[in-house]
Amino acid sequence: MTMTSSDPTARTAMAAKKTPGSDREVFDKYGASEFLGFSSRTLDTWIQKKRIPYVKLPGGSIRFRRSQLIEFLKKYEVGL
Numbered sequence: 001m002t003m004t005s006s007d008p009t010a011r012t013a014m015a016a017k018k019t020p021g022s023d024r025e026v027f028d029k030y031g032a033s034e035f036l037g038f039s040s041r042t043l044d045t046w047i048q049k050k051r052i053p054y055v056k057l058p059g060g061s062i063r064f065r066r067s068q069l070i071e072f073l074k075k076y077e078v079g080l
Contacts (some may be wrong), residue, residue: 023029025065028061
């Protein structure tokens with residue numbers, strides 16, 4: 001089966017390969033939202049409610065450690 005760009009599975013696979021920072025250890029909010037698959041607004045809500053681990057830099061920027069994001073996903077994983 002050949003995947004074309006009109007195939008949603010192929011587009012997802014291509015997007016995953018092109019996702020900037022997917023191999024990084026630290027993400028900004030937008031990189032973290034792409035890595036997790038949630039919107040940046042959802043992350044904003046979780047940050048305000050302190051539901052997700054993050055680092056606040058002296059200038060006010062927020063960063064997320066990849067290892068903590070993976071642990072966050074594991075913590076809230078629900079079996080089917």
